[in-house]
Amino acid sequence: MDSKQQLLQQSIAAKEIFLPHISADPVIFGFEHNELKVLLLKTNYRQKWLLPGGYVRKDEDLDEAVQRILKERSGITDIYLEEFGVFGKKNRSEFHFEDFDETLFQKQRFITVGYYALYSPSKFHLIPDEFSETCEWVFLSKLPQIEFGMDHYEIIQKALFTLRQKISTKPIGRNLLPEKFTLPELQKLYEAVLGKELNRGNFYRKIKNLGILKKLEEQRRGGAHKAPDLYSFDEENYIKAMKNGMNSW
Amino acid sequence: MDSKQQLLQQSIAAKEIFLPHISADPVIFGFEHNELKVLLLKTNYRQKWLLPGGYVRKDEDLDEAVQRILKERSGITDIYLEEFGVFGKKNRSEFHFEDFDETLFQKQRFITVGYYALYSPSKFHLIPDEFSETCEWVFLSKLPQIEFGMDHYEIIQKALFTLRQKISTKPIGRNLLPEKFTLPELQKLYEAVLGKELNRGNFYRKIKNLGILKKLEEQRRGGAHKAPDLYSFDEENYIKAMKNGMNSW
DNA sequence: CCAAAAGTGTTCTTCGTACACCCATGT
């Protein structure tokens, strides 16, 4: 079945099941090789990269919808998503389905709700859905070089901006790093999100004063030079710090 | 024409003009007598208080929609609105139109987008639309005593929370205070938003260091005791401060 | 033993907090 046939078929079912005009788009961030990456799908149709978004069922809450969509399109489950913006320009998807007539469900005007989340890529196996060729992590530095459908690049930009705001008041890392990690690794994560270098000494002191870390009785061996200490997050204090907030970086 | 007839009539036109399932609700904050207030409408139908929300035309951007809605329902124009949340529970308006059958446009499931803004009430004359009995500023302290339709109380709560977050990083007051104002007045505004008292001396120093104020060559006469100096905002620096942000209170 | 990275300590400055003091005005 080619991709156009596939979309037409989906369209018929969609009209029954989903609310018209409303969609949700999750922006999932990951961290690897000291760089941030985003989860994207390359659709069979038109070969453009898109966020793994979808539609809202008539009988489910919006929150439930995003969770389901993400699961169906990528295989990711159990992830905390946070709304960060609504994209409602009337012609935001104008040229995306130009091969189809107006009866296609997917072609109608959509107002989309953006959600973002942080997720550790190692935790699961990506499974693209039937409409997508690939489901891939794409590094932020590569984004300007790939071709997006609709306004999805803009959506990612805003998600990233929101993440930067967030890191200034709440701790980040619990979902992006493995169980055990080193302080230099955590610092690299913060630097990747903020897009600037941080002073080592000051970072160490500040993060330790937050009290969200537990120092383990082991080091990460294997690298050249001094072996760094391993840490894990102190669940209880981490949750407290999430609520209370802090100052800035 | 009674209120039920009115709603039925509106329903017919609405199906032509508006997108289904999507609405926008503006939460407009004002400041008077050292207290915050919110702009609300009391609908003819069912006598519940509601935000002055409405629907999105098929041929307008979402941003345009909120502006138009607010203008039509209250008379307010030229105001900067900022999205703060989406409310999409499937049964959020379940009991609101129970006197009607499912064909009523207004009764369908709506996912609503919340916008908030700050506005100086003195600047305009409130004009309720034809569907509303009154268009009124209601003080925050009175909110628990009035009866809201749907989940609009919850929406206001989140708007207020967002405003508190915002005041911590960006200056506030430009839209909420008259052209000329005194530092004690500004401080009262901050205290009202934050819900706690601030130290006078520290507030003065901090706000002055922001450089967003212009001291005028006059005082506010008439009150008892010492006449306080009048200030106005320095447009240029205010806008800068809006962009740059600052620390916390 | 040395280079390089990890971890700690020191100093300076900035900024928030608390509070004291002076100033101006209407009663």
Added chain:
DNA sequence: ACATGGGTGTACGAAGAACACTTTTGG
């Protein structure tokens, strides 16, 4: 003149910024 609120100054401590120093490891 004096009580009251407006405006300014000061002293202390916490926290950020910059940087020096020590420690540990692999080569």
